[in-house]
Amino acid sequence: xxxxxxxxxxxxxxxxxxxxxxxxxxxxxxxxxxxxxxxxxxxxxxxxxxxxxxxxxxxxxxxxxxxxxxxxxxxxxxxxxxxxxxxxxxxxxxxxxxxxxxxxxxxxxxxxxxxxxxxxxxxxxxxxxxxxxxxxxxxxxxxxxxxxxxxxxxxxxxxxxxxxxxxxxxxxxxxxxxxxxxxxxxxxxxxxxxxxxxxxxxxxxxxxxxxxxxxxxxxxxxxxxxxxxxxxxxxxxxxxxxxxxxxxxxxxxxxxxxxxxxxxxxxxxxxxxxxxxxxxxxxxxxxxxxxxxxxxxxxxxxxxx
Amino acid sequence: xxxxxxxxxxxxxxxxxxxxxxxxxxxxxxxxxxxxxxxxxxxxxxxxxxxxxxxxxxxxxxxxxxxxxxxxxxxxxxxxxxxxxxxxxxxxxxxxxxxxxxxxxxxxxxxxxxxxxxxxxxxxxxxxxxxxxxxxxxxxxxxxxxxxxxxxxxxxxxxxxxxxxxxxxxxxxxxxxxxxxxxxxxxxxxxxxxxxxxxxxxxxxxxxxxxxxxxxxxxxxxxxxxxxxxxxxxxxxxxxxxxxxxxxxxxxxxxxxxxxxxxxxxxxxxxxxxxxxxxxxxxxxxxxxxxxxxxxxxxxxxxxx
Numbered sequence: 001x002x003x004x005x006x007x008x009x010x011x012x013x014x015x016x017x018x019x020x021x022x023x024x025x026x027x028x029x030x031x032x033x034x035x036x037x038x039x040x041x042x043x044x045x046x047x048x049x050x051x052x053x054x055x056x057x058x059x060x061x062x063x064x065x066x067x068x069x070x071x072x073x074x075x076x077x078x079x080x081x082x083x084x085x086x087x088x089x090x091x092x093x094x095x096x097x098x099x100x101x102x103x104x105x106x107x108x109x110x111x112x113x114x115x116x117x118x119x120x121x122x123x124x125x126x127x128x129x130x131x132x133x134x135x136x137x138x139x140x141x142x143x144x145x146x147x148x149x150x151x152x153x154x155x156x157x158x159x160x161x162x163x164x165x166x167x168x169x170x171x172x173x174x175x176x177x178x179x180x181x182x183x184x185x186x187x188x189x190x191x192x193x194x195x196x197x198x199x200x201x202x203x204x205x206x207x208x209x210x211x212x213x214x215x216x217x218x219x220x221x222x223x224x225x226x227x228x229x230x231x232x233x234x235x236x237x238x239x240x241x242x243x244x245x246x247x248x249x250x251x252x253x254x255x256x257x258x259x260x261x262x263x264x265x266x267x268x269x270x271x272x273x274x275x276x277x278x279x280x281x282x283x284x285x286x287x288x289x290x291x292x293x294x295x296x297x298x299x300x301x302x303x304x305x
Numbered sequence: 306x307x308x309x310x311x312x313x314x315x316x317x318x319x320x321x322x323x324x325x326x327x328x329x330x331x332x333x334x335x336x337x338x339x340x341x342x343x344x345x346x347x348x349x350x351x352x353x354x355x356x357x358x359x360x361x362x363x364x365x366x367x368x369x370x371x372x373x374x375x376x377x378x379x380x381x382x383x384x385x386x387x388x389x390x391x392x393x394x395x396x397x398x399x400x401x402x403x404x405x406x407x408x409x410x411x412x413x414x415x416x417x418x419x420x421x422x423x424x425x426x427x428x429x430x431x432x433x434x435x436x437x438x439x440x441x442x443x444x445x446x447x448x449x450x451x452x453x454x455x456x457x458x459x460x461x462x463x464x465x466x467x468x469x470x471x472x473x474x475x476x477x478x479x480x481x482x483x484x485x486x487x488x489x490x491x492x493x494x495x496x497x498x499x500x501x502x503x504x505x506x507x508x509x510x511x512x513x514x515x516x517x518x519x520x521x522x523x524x525x526x527x528x529x530x531x532x533x534x535x536x537x538x539x540x541x542x543x544x545x546x547x548x549x550x551x552x553x554x555x556x557x558x559x560x561x562x563x564x565x566x567x568x569x570x571x572x573x574x575x576x577x578x579x580x581x582x583x584x585x586x587x588x589x590x591x592x593x594x595x596x597x598x599x600x601x602x603x604x605x606x607x608x609x610x
Contacts, residue, residue, distance in 0.1 A: 012381040013347040019377075038377040039344045042318040062410040064380035068373070072324075072343040075369035076317040101409040104402045105367040106445050140411050 001026060001149070001201050001301040003224060003263065006033075006043040008293040010208070010230050010244075010266035011065055013039070016273060017295055019065040020266060022226055023049045024147060024203055028128060032147060033057045034205040034226065040069035041076050047296055052082060058131065059090035060207025061142035062097055071101050078110050085112040089124065089131065091141040092117045118143065120214070129200070134218040136209035138243035144207055144215045146222065149200025153178065153190075161193045201301050204259075208266060210240045211249050219257035224301050226293070227253065229264035231271065232279050251283035251290055261301070265293040306331060306454070306506050306606040308529065308568065311338075311348040313598040315513075315535050315549075315571035316370055318344070321578060322600055324370040325571060327531055328354045329452060329508055333433060337452060338362045339510040339531065345374035346381050352601055357387060363436065364395035365512025366447035367402055376406050383415045390417040394429065394436065396446040397422045423448065425519070434505070439523040441514035443548035449512055449520045451527065454505025458483065458495075466498045506606050509564075513571060515545045516554050524562035529606050531598070532558065534569035536576065537584050556588035556595055566606070570598040 002025040009017030019037030023044075026032065031053040033040070044051055051073060059067050070088070077086070088098060095115045102113075118124070120135035120143070129149050136144040156176050162168065166188055171181045180189045201223040206215050209228050219225045230244035239246055245253075247264050254262035264283060267276055280292040291299065307330040314322030324342030328349075331337065336358040338345070349356055356378060364372050375393070382391070393403060400420045407418075423429070425440035425448070434454050441449040461481050467473070471493055476486045485494045506528040511520050514533050524530045535549035544551055550558075552569050559567035569588060572581055585597040596604065 011384055012377075013350070015347075015350050018347065038374065039347060042320075042323065042344060045318070045320050064377050064410050064412065067410065068377045068380075069343065072317075072369050072373045079316055097409045100405050104406040104409075105369050105372065107369065 001203070003203070003226070003299045003301065004047050004049050005263075005265065005293040005295060005297045006040055006047065006049070007037050008265045008267055008295050008297075009065075010268050012269055014269040017267060017269070018043050019069075020060075021069065022205060022265065022293075023047075023054075025049065025053075026128065027149075029053060030055045030128075034145065035060055035066045035207065036069045036073060037065050038068040038072075041073045043295065047298070051077060052080065052084075055084065055087065056126065056131075057086070057088045058143075058145045058205070059088065059094060060136065060144070060205070061091060061138060061140055063140065063208065066207070070098070071105065071107070074102065074113065075105075075107055078108055082111045085114055088113065088115045089118050089133070090116075091143050092119065093141070094118075132218065134214045136207050136215055137212035138208045138210070142207050142209060142243070144205065144209060144218055146202055146204045146218050148202045151197040151200055154195030154197050157193050157195060164188060164192065166193070199304060201303065203301060206245075208243055209245060210243050211245050211253060216253055216257055219253065219259055222257065222259040223304065224261045224263065224299075225254050225257065225259040226263045226265055228266045229279060229283070229292075230266050231268045233282055247279035247283040247292075248286065251286035254287045254290070260289065260304075261299070262287050262290040263293050263299070264290060267292070306508070308508070308531070308604045308606065309352050309354050310568075310570065310598040310600060310602045311345055311352065311354070312342050313570045313572055313600055313602075314370075315573050317574055319574040322572060322574070323348050324374075325365075325512075326374065327510060327570065327598075328352075328359075330354065330358075331433065332454075334358060335360045335433075339450065340365055340371045340512065341374045341378060342370050343373040343377075346378045348600065352603070356381060357385065357389075360389065360391065361431065361436075362391070362393045363448075363450045363510070364393065364399060365441065365449070365510070366396060366443060366445055368445065368513065371512070375403070376410065376412070379407065379418065380410075380412055383413055387416045390419055393418065393420045394423050394438070395421075396448050397424065398446070399423075437523065439519045441512050441520055442517035443513045443515070447512050447514060447548070449510065449514060449523055451507055451509045451523050453507045456502040456505055459500030459502050462498050462500060469493060469497065471498070504609060506608065508606060511550075513548055514550060515548050516550050516558060521558055521562055524558065524564055527562065527564040528609065529566045529568065529604075530559050530562065530564040531568045531570055533571045534584060534588070534597075535571050536573050538587060552584035552588040552597075553591065556591035559592045559595070565594065565609075566604070567592050567595040568598050568604070569595060572597070
């Protein structure tokens with residue numbers, strides 16, 4: 001699992017930061033996008049992410065800096081004759097909004113665009129992972145998401161297998177894939193040689209939000225929390241009023257939620273590169289495993305063990 | 306008058322080229338945009354163009370690579386509390402399409418967005434210039450535009466003024482501004498000391514189009530022609546079928562229309578930097594005053610004299 005930050009600015013772009021989009025590359029190569037701001041398709045061209053790998057887009061809300069890259073990305077997929085369906089999830093009325101958006105131009109579909117309205121608390125099961133949606137706190141309908149990998153099989157206990165008399169070779173592979181094998185008339189089940197199932201990883205993306213309990217709950221024990229961090233303590237009260245979070249507050253949430261890594265994003269264009277260091281310092285003082293995201297920054301999410 | 310190329314690619318972006326947008330900076334500082342593709346607002350940040358100077362946007366048509374930067378640009382103007390109205394012109398149904406586009410998100414207007422549907426042949430008089438719209442040939446409703454500066458006052462004939470007994474000083478300025486002056490009881494009109502009115506400049510933007518007579522006519526004697534030049538002679542027939550023009554054909558049109566400068570743009574992403582040299586060579590063999598536009602390229606349009 002790898003995070004690739006395609007846009008890390010908020011409200012409007014700057015020379016350094018494009019607007020909201022984070023790609024999550026899954027183990028099978030599939031890419032999930034959190035938001036899809038204007039310019040996303042071109043930002044991808046400067047990273048290892050191909051737009052053809054994108055299988056699923058999770059939209060937090062419909063402020064312009066979060067979704068306006070969608071129609072251009074879809075048109076480029078059409079022009080490249082994509083056949084794979086694409087799933088788009090968002091808050092209620094996403095279906096209607098996307099229909100409206102694509103109705104404004106001449107688009108010629110080559111694949112199925114499957115758009116889904118979600119409700120707060122809804123869970124979507126997908127191949128290899130599940131998505132959980134939660135209401136965030138931003139003045140307009142806005143959702144935070146977690147992506148949780150399915151559990152993986154436990155560790156294969158090779159000494160145990162040899163002790164049971166199973167010969168090293170293709171039978172080991174079968175057991176690891178969950179099959180029962182027979183050796184000299186005796187049956188051996190996977191449970192006999194496999195450790196307990198191992199937890200998958202969990203990544204949480206908040207979209208735009210003021211600090212709120214629902215997001216805190218969603219973030220519990222996440223391996224990576226990508227949090228709204230529009231600004232610093234200098235404008236904290238105002239930001240909360242606008243439905244945003246300061247870097248200091250994001251760090252407090254990360255600590256309370258017991259996450260492993262915190263990524264600050266949606267940085268206001270008022271902060272130049274040198275100022276944004278303060279945002280990071282404020283957060284690290286509370287939660288040391290904090291990163292201030294930059295455009296094109298990539299980060300592997302390690303397994304818990 | 307200055308051209309600033311904000312995006313020079315066609316269909317979908319590449320690392321080198323963003324999608325269709327050309328800014329035309331007028332003498333009074335006002336900026337006109339020809340098309341407004343995704344990413345336009347950010348491209349501006351790397352040039353001398355400020356989005357607050359944009360007073361007028363001319364949309365050729367509603368393929369995604371020509372208009373999807375509009376809602377983001379408008380939102381950024383809102384966020385910066387713009388008060389000046391903005392005029393948007395396009396082919397029939399532009400009003401409905403822009404309404405639909407802005408209806409897909411939460412936009413909070415701070416200024417008047419005045420959207421206008423045009424018909425082929427329509428002329429719009431604006432302060433200091435006029436816009437002329439013509440049907441181009443692209444399979445969907447698509448317009449080419451000319452922007453023509455108003456005529457300027459003729460040259461002031463200083464020796465003649467002195468000979469008539471008008472003293473050098475503020476009266477010269479009054480005459481140049483079109484006022485009649487009185488010297489020792491005698492009246493002198495501007496016509497007595499000013500040469501014939503001088504023609505303004507004319508810039509033509511074709512949008513996407515196969516070669517066609519209407520565009521050829523619109524381009525007559527233009528000071529600058531910005532022409533669709535999606536590809537080279539290798540795919541000319543196919544391009545014409547798709548409603549595009551080769552660089553060779555664009556040069557032939559420039560020559561027939563007796564323009565002064567030709568700018569090739571809307572270059573297909575199939576051409577890398579080194580290949581695009583062929584497009585330029587093909588055109589220059591026919592029309593030497595040809596430039597192959599690149600992103601951020603700026604060019605002053607000189608007065609005819």
